[in-house]
Amino acid sequence: MKVAIIGGGVIGLSTAYFLAREGADVTVFEQKYLLYGASGRNSGGITAMHDNEAMIELAKRSIELYEVLPSEVDFNFLFRQDGYIKVAATGDDFEALKEEVRLQNSLGVKSRIIDAYEVKDFIPDFNEESIIGGAYEPSGGVIFPWPVIWGLAKGCRELGVEIRDNTEVKEILVENGRVEGVVAGDETFRAEYVVNAAGAWSNRISSMAGVELDNKIIKEEICVTESLKPYLNQYLLDITTGVYLSQSMRGEIVGGILGSEADNLSTSSTLDFVFRYSRRAIELIPKLKGLALLRQWAGVYDEGKDGLPVVGETKIDGFIQANGFGKAGMSVGPAVGEELAKLILKGKSEKLAVFNPERF
Amino acid sequence: MSRLGEHPIVDFDRGREVTIYFNGKPIKAYEGETVAAALYAAGIRVFSRSFRFHRPRGFFCAIGKCSACMMEVDGIPNVRICKVYVRDGMELRTQNSLPNAENDIYSMFDSMIDRFFPHGSHYKKFTKPKFVRELVTAQMRKFTGMGEFPKAELNEKGEYEEIETDIAIVGGGPAGLSAAIYAGRTGAKVILMDENPYLGGQLIKQTHRFFGSGRHMAGTRGIRIGEILQKELYELPNIDIRTETKVFGIYDGVVAAVEKDTKLLKIKPKKIIIATGAYERTLIFENNDLPGVYGAGGVQTLMNVYGIKPGERGLIVGSGNVGLILTYQLMQAGVEVAAIVEAMPRVGGYFVHAAKVRRLGVPIYTKHTIKRAIGKKKVEGAEIARLDENWCVVEGSEKRIDCDFICVAVGLSPAHELLYHAGVEMRFIPELGGFVPTRNRYGETTKPGIYVAGDVAGIEEATAAMMEGRIAGLDAAIKLGYGDEETVRLRDEIVEDLDEFRKGPFGERIVAGLKKIVVEG
Ligand SMILES: Cc1cc2nc3c(=O)[nH]c(=O)nc-3n(C[C@H](O)[C@H](O)[C@H](O)COP(=O)(O)OP(=O)(O)OC[C@H]3O[C@@H](n4cnc5c(N)ncnc54)[C@H](O)[C@@H]3O)c2cc1C
Ligand SMILES: Cc1cc2nc3c(=O)[nH]c(=O)nc-3n(C[C@H](O)[C@H](O)[C@H](O)COP(=O)(O)OP(=O)(O)OC[C@H]3O[C@@H](n4cnc5c(N)ncnc54)[C@H](O)[C@@H]3O)c2cc1C
Numbered sequence A: 001m002k003v004a005i006i007g008g009g010v011i012g013l014s015t016a017y018f019l020a021r022e023g024a025d026v027t028v029f030e031q032k033y034l035l036y037g038a039s040g041r042n043s044g045g046i047t048a049m050h051d052n053e054a055m056i057e058l059a060k061r062s063i064e065l066y067e068v069l070p071s072e073v074d075f076n077f078l079f080r081q082d083g084y085i086k087v088a089a090t091g092d093d094f095e096a097l098k099e100e101v102r103l104q105n106s107l108g109v110k111s112r113i114i115d116a117y118e119v120k121d122f123i124p125d126f127n128e129e130s131i132i133g134g135a136y137e138p139s140g141g142v143i144f145p146w147p148v149i150w151g152l153a154k155g156c157r158e159l160g161v162e163i164r165d166n167t168e169v170k171e172i173l174v175e176n177g178r179v180e181g182v183v184a185g186d187e188t189f190r191a192e193y194v195v196n197a198a199g200a201w202s203n204r205i206s207s208m209a210g211v212e213l214d215n216k217i218i219k220e221e222i223c224v225t226e227s228l229k230p231y232l233n234q235y236l237l238d239i240t241t242g243v244y245l246s247q248s249m250r251g252e253i254v255g256g257i258l259g260s261e262a263d264n265l266s267t268s269s270t271l272d273f274v275f276r277y278s279r280r281a282i283e284l285i286p287k288l289k290g291l292a293l294l295r296q297w298a299g300v301y302d303e304g305k306d307g308l309p310v311v312g313e314t315k316i317d318g319f320i321q322a323n324g325f326g327k328a329g330m331s332v333g334p335a336v337g338e339e340l341a342k343l344i345l346k347g348k349s350e351k352l353a354v355f356n357p358e359r360f
Numbered sequence B: 001m002s003r004l005g006e007h008p009i010v011d012f013d014r015g016r017e018v019t020i021y022f023n024g025k026p027i028k029a030y031e032g033e034t035v036a037a038a039l040y041a042a043g044i045r046v047f048s049r050s051f052r053f054h055r056p057r058g059f060f061c062a063i064g065k066c067s068a069c070m071m072e073v074d075g076i077p078n079v080r081i082c083k084v085y086v087r088d089g090m091e092l093r094t095q096n097s098l099p100n101a102e103n104d105i106y107s108m109f110d111s112m113i114d115r116f117f118p119h120g121s122h123y124k125k126f127t128k129p130k131f132v133r134e135l136v137t138a139q140m141r142k143f144t145g146m147g148e149f150p151k152a153e154l155n156e157k158g159e160y161e162e163i164e165t166d167i168a169i170v171g172g173g174p175a176g177l178s179a180a181i182y183a184g185r186t187g188a189k190v191i192l193m194d195e196n197p198y199l200g201g202q203l204i205k206q207t208h209r210f211f212g213s214g215r216h217m218a219g220t221r222g223i224r225i226g227e228i229l230q231k232e233l234y235e236l237p238n239i240d241i242r243t244e245t246k247v248f249g250i251y252d253g254v255v256a257a258v259e260k261d262t263k264l265l266k267i268k269p270k271k272i273i274i275a276t277g278a279y280e281r282t283l284i285f286e287n288n289d290l291p292g293v294y295g296a297g298g299v300q301t302l303m304n305v306y307g308i309k310p311g312e313r314g315l316i317v318g319s320g321n322v323g324l325i326l327t328y329q330l331m332q333a334g335v336e337v338a339a340i341v342e343a344m345p346r347v348g349g350y351f352v353h354a355a356k357v358r359r360l361g362v363p364i365y366t367k368h369t370i371k372r373a374i375g376k377k378k379v380e381g382a383e384i385a386r387l388d389e390n391w392c393v394v395e396g397s398e399k400r401i402d403c404d405f406i407c408v409a410v411g412l413s414p415a416h417e418l419l420y421h422a423g424v425e426m427r428f429i430p431e432l433g434g435f436v437p438t439r440n441r442y443g444e445t446t447k448p449g450i451y452v453a454g455d456v457a458g459i460e461e462a463t464a465a466m467m468e469g470r471i472a473g474l475d476a477a478i479k480l481g482y483g484d485e486e487t488v489r490l491r492d493e494i495v496e497d498l499d500e501f502r503k504g505p506f507g508e509r510i511v512a513g514l515k516k517i518v519v520e521g
């Protein structure tokens, strides 16, 4: 079976990996280079603390996969399971956290509600007055997105997947309601299945197949400080302001603000972001004040109209959506790939059912 | 003691004596000097250890551009101490070393790490089984990072200011100063920013008489030119001068800067002039990161600004004007110069300078290069060697030079980060020293309203930098409706004057370079 996957991000590569493991003949098309999309620009926060049952299941499974895949592909993803903390600065947000933790617990996730002082136990010098309360999940943590992508790509190649970078898909061939292949670069590739894993570019790809898709485009900005000896073990997200921070394996404090809707795909950085991010980060951990920001950048990703991913078959036979993962693509990527391989090869995946593209 | 006592040209009025602590040990210093200068004067060469190989790090550029001098200062990590002034009681700690940078036990990594843990192995080695991977990852993490998380909360209160103005000028060297003066004289509202506590840019280190034509202040010492420009500047009330103000970005026409490390400035100008000057280039040779290998600017700053001797006996690499001038500045200060090496078959700088250096008895080795620096924690000597027609080292021609510092003077590259950030079109023009912006004859780049002037537009010299500054300052003011026909005439006169100035033999290369990058409009 021949499959063409559009997009060399975490979704495209995970799907390619699990398909190839079952013997499919897979080609991945990446318009620029691996890491060009959101998968190369994100903060690597991994958690099963979501507020939707299907997302929680995928994230739980992904954490398991992140534990075994590095051995399988012989590449260290630098995944540190030191825990993921969400904090809330308003009563309403704290209530929402409590509610999601109840749901998570009912599905076997070991998250729990913590108070400001417990946050301080995890993060020395945390300002307990900056929040009302939080939630903690021990199996989550921080992954370095680059080796995830490099490692998946290595695993793919070893299974015979062809990864064509610098090859933009320009056309999708459709005949009699069935997908026939793609035109990429200057060549035509025949395929029985075409997977749209193009992240923020997915609407554009979908329209090439004549399938309507109206995902939101979201731009998210992020920055790093100078590099320091280990200090911050957990990934910290303030759900009230969207400000998050963690420490990379290189020692930089990596932080950003959850993205907001954009009307284009520009990845330019803004001064306003630097102001807003530093102000809140310093409220949370006042000693950050003595550090210098070294770099800032931005990425774009997409999100389904109702806030959930769009995954599954469409009215065009063989044209599969795998996009709209919003701020959680890294957390659910590997399990999405595994399920999508099932869907394509066996015709069925229960875990993906709620993300059916026809739901709108 | 390596502080200079008497200097024939510069007076060093040292401030009050204070005490600073280096890893707990008290050291005498004088107010008004940087921490790096004070430590250097006390004979300390190793300030920290490098990130991965734990190699010794001292200071290199002396102007805050290379990060080689970082230390922990009063509990705040990674502070570039060549930019920080001493305060009584200051606590300094060396970083990334055990027990300290001078005797770091991890320095053994330097010889072992490549064999056992070559680059990229943090992804590729010890990947399975899971518990081994996790154990190694946790250990690896301990070795990353430069300083420690701040031990103290920076107690300065952050401030914020929004400024609306006609023209924002980045850089207070001859180009920026001239732009400010000429724009200011038309009545335009100007803000002039420089990251240093003083104005003058490179000029403040130039104790020699300037070359160039008489009309353009030749024969005047560089430091005096800076003083003259500043006097003219201070006469203008409509110029807002901000020193110790580092511009860190240009976002959609908004200039973002930090003043005195505590105040954030958001400046909304109608025009921007970028006059950020240049960086020093370095050379690739074995041990080129050893403390005691410096850029020419670093040595000049140490000697001519802080009155501190870089060492007892130096080797100069590069015989351009900078290398030659530096040689006699060193000798003036009582420092011996062992030799000058030059890769080209002949001396690069002006004949007068070369003749003067030769008269002083300094040998100049042309067709030679430096092969390596010798020493473990600091420079103890250098190995030089002859080059053949293909620029390869001639085997057996190696020669050891005894010296305690090496000064690399191999030219400058435009300091162009802000131009990239602003999104102007850049091209590589070797004659101008690297990547420079496309611009018109008035210095306006492909982003309307953003101008360049001086070394950042192409490595040249102070006279041209001043003229480019005046032209950009005048043109920006004219476009904003300031001045009259007289102003336009003045601008065009300077444009012609600059063309004339570049007609000499030394302008040939520059003119060839400009042909490729200056466009109509
Ligand atoms: C700053 C930031 C921080 C984030 N933090 C986190 C986090 O902590 N945790 C988390 O789980 N998620 C996080 N995310 C979200 C996460 O990065 C995304 O959800 C995820 O990377 C999406 O993966 P993807 O494969 O769908 O898309 P992408 O990684 O964007 O991949 C899509 C690829 O398709 C390619 N493409 C597009 N058009 C074509 C074409 N015509 N032909 C060929 N190729 C094409 C693109 O070049 C791109 O490489 C963050 C995102 C950003 C921007
Ligand atoms: C040893 C030596 C000898 C020389 N001799 C002569 C000579 O005899 N005759 C001659 O004509 N020329 C001479 N020159 C060259 C001359 O000094 C330079 O060409 C001239 O100084 C360039 O001026 P400028 O204004 O472009 O840059 P600079 O003088 O380099 O000034 C740039 C200024 O911008 C500031 N700056 C940079 N980035 C920022 C930022 N982001 N925010 C705020 N401020 C910033 C810098 O701190 C600096 O003060 C010599 C140079 C050297 C090194």
Ligand code: FES
Residues within 6 Å of the ligand: B058, B059, B060, B061, B062, B063, B064, B065, B066, B067, B068, B069, B070, B080, B081, B082, B083
């Ligand atoms: S930054 Fe201090 S010596 Fe270069």
